[in-house]
Amino acid sequence: MTATPVWSVDPRTGKQREQVAVEATPGEVDEAVRAAHTARGALADAAVRAAFLRAAAALLDGGAHRVVAAADAETALGPGRLTGELARTTGQLRAFADAVDEGSYLDIRIDRADPSLTPPRPELRRYKVPLGVVAVYSASNFPLAFSVPGGDTASALAAGCPVVVKAHPDHPATSELCASLLREAAVSVGLPADVVRVVHGFDAGLELIRHPLVSAAGFTGSVRGGRALFDAAAARPVPIPFHGELGSLNPVVVTAAAAAERAEEIGTGLAASVTLGVGQFCVKPGLVLLPEGPDGDRVAQALTKALGETGPGVLLDHRMRENFIAGVRERSALPGVAAPVAPGDGGEHTVRAGYLTVPAARFLGGAQDEAYEVLLEECFGPVTVLARYADQDEAAAVLARLPGNLSATLQLSAAETGGAPGPAAELIGQVTALAGRIVVNGWPTGVAVSPAQHHGGPYPAATSHSTSVGGTAIERWLRPVAYQSVPDALLPAELRESNPLGLPRRVTGA
Template identity: 60%
Template sequence: MRTAHDTHEPSRVVSRDARSGRPRDWETSASTPGEVDAAVRAAADAAPPLRDREVRIALLRAAAREIAADGERIIAAADAETGLGVPRLEGELARVVAQFRLFADEVADGGHLGVTIDHADTGVVPARPDLRRYQVPLGVVAVFAASNFPLAFSVPGGDTASAWAAGCPVVVKAHPGHPHTSELCAAALRRAAGRAGLEPGVLGVVHGFDAGLLLVRHERVAGVGFTGSVAGGRALFDEVAARAVPIPFHGELGSVNPVVVTEEAAAIRAAEIAEGLAGSVALGLGQFCVKPGVVLVPRGEDGDELVRLLAGRLAEVPGGALLTERIRESFVTGVGERTATPGVTRLVEPSVDGTAVSAGLLTVDADGFTPLLGEECFGPLAVVVRYGSRAEAEGVLAGLAGSLTGTVQLGPGELAAGSPWVEVLARSSGRVVVNAWPTGVAVTWAQHHGGPYPAATSPATSVGAAAVTRWLRPVVFQNAPASVLPPELREDNPLGLPRRVDGAWRY
């Protein structure tokens, strides 16, 4: 957080071109304390109609339509502000549209409400009362937009979609790297709110560093979704914990996403693995939260060949602009610190040319691996760790913090017989990837995007249908007559919800 010698926050938020660094013809004001308070209170006032499932379904489906309809304008702004490229952003926008539709389907299904009924039973000792449980929305959710996904993890992203699906209005703290994109997306979502008969306050957007602090401290904010750096996320997490009434903080902070290549895999598929790994490391110039950052490769001729091929592929990757100047400066600093570590060899030297950077590859023996090398370096850099035994490799993995993903590349014999590496990686990863690559997070019912700290601050997922449960809390009604029960818990099940009754699922 800010210190006594920090300068005052700028009063203007300026949109900048990621490729040139120059200001674009768009700016807005940093939100004042009064504007943050007004946004939160407007969101709270807009909440009651969201309790209606049909309203939520209509809102989510309208959001998908409005974002798609304004896609060309949104993508143009996002490309200018992030430099991610139109093809990548077209895919991201399609993901956003699909995400809103998935959550509409989840609300229609109703399974997220967790309706559970245990009828009274006087034949047991002690006698059991009638108990009926379901989940209700927390209230206003504060969302912090991410730099690397100006659509899918920002104003129209999964946090907003899942909060709406839960029945929670949202106030987003826009990322300074794409403020114009944020406002265009907010306008589309407010149009969707109007089509669903809701007030525009159901989606608020605020700008500026101080606005984020005010959001997490606001008494009417009931939950926080964050995607960003370990330092920033931990500071906000501590702010939330220090509140008089702490609230849930679901943060995705940092991840090195280790990869293990076995001897058998290196012997049989060196070229294939090098090709896929280079693509995963360099995708989006390494600015994906699931970029492989630490790669364990066996010592020996086969491992040497794999590393040689990997270095060659990464050396061919065109340089480009990182998302913001601050990210570029952190990347350059991180590369310098790692290359200065004793025992580290630079196989591919990252270069910086104006706003553009290129990919890099470092290598170190397992016995020279240090905690610094196991920290995330956001950008197109990977560290290859050469191991001579399974014990050496497991020792490196044991020293890593929690990750979003863990990947293992196996040979055909290991696939047939089973591999202990799957269990090893599952101990500290939220998703285990076998003979594939972690970049690319499908939006589905089964997906989990999270992991042990610092990958996430809670066991919940930020991607997939299960993300809605972050913004709900359970309530049990005991011996309540039908006249006072919510429709979700009535005996005749007027909403047709899936329920667990006396221990058995009924649909």
């Protein structure tokens, strides 16, 4: 069988740059997974894992010029954006190293034996253990932070799980470079390089999810691709957890009072959020509920002005560009849909940012308006939809139609944020039911890496209730084990009475 080459492609020209690798055969996927599985025991030492994560961050920072140049050549995201993304990537590697050192992620709980209870309670000691090899599926739009050295990889390694990464075809050279740095970091602290492996190819991704030694998977990408892998993970003889971030509309509600108070600020901020990264963020605002009337018009005018000053941009690849242009064309053709700033084709390799408008009532008309459902689906690229609503009841009815989302944003007035509970509180309650992160008077693009962050949401935003960003992302790759009446000498060090590792733990509720 002839090996299928994997090419690095310049999205600014559509031309092949270099052959980076070949697509992995089933045998090569098997070898990669088995090598990672064999290396898993070496990750048992928490201090070594923390040192590995910090060494990886240092090597990535030290190779910043090469890493950013490689990523820009394959994604056209620009050195400024990618320098920031690299800092985020190395920051989260160090944050997970700190989490490993601190130890509360193990959730250690000890309940003393108490024969006086009914029924009597035996001695119980509980903590969490790593699942095993984790398959990581890289994202197209974050070649660093959600790819080979990204959050799924960092959190899985922190948990003690080796990883096999399915590289994204949009940035194979960047993937190989980052993998080489991670493997070098592993060796530098005494770990086998095979705690991190990379494979290429669509078929390799399917082989990976089906491999019997893969214990869990993390994915960031489209609903279609993620659902196919999710179904494959569930259909295995031994199903495995699949933590997928799929698609999101990220609705925004602008109240009438907010529009009256700061229309220009809202319109300008919306334009910046929609066009950030050429609209290729998973939390890009894709639907904006905007009040009818003069104040809503002022928001739209500010949006028009800001988008009109935005030049054409390059998407991650030509397939995405074609899908964006086709998606905009389909939406624009619907009766009643207008395009005050027409998004779409910006030239041979670029696209133009813009927005569409539609009466909110179009979503509430029953079967005759089913064609408008496409406006409630994510369109990847620099476009958003303004749905003009007549009153809060109509806005609430549209929100009730939406599937799960990563984020929901409310633009409120000063009075609405500082007054007694009322319509604003009701809005908070409604969007809490449909999103994993609620933003007030800000914008959802830009997901801070912090312990309290949650990046997920009800399906189809995600396939589980976990987060792919923040300290608790490590929980995805662990499972709890309880030890009942086990002699102290036979317990794992983490659970022994003397607490030799100095870990935080809860003892009989305290």
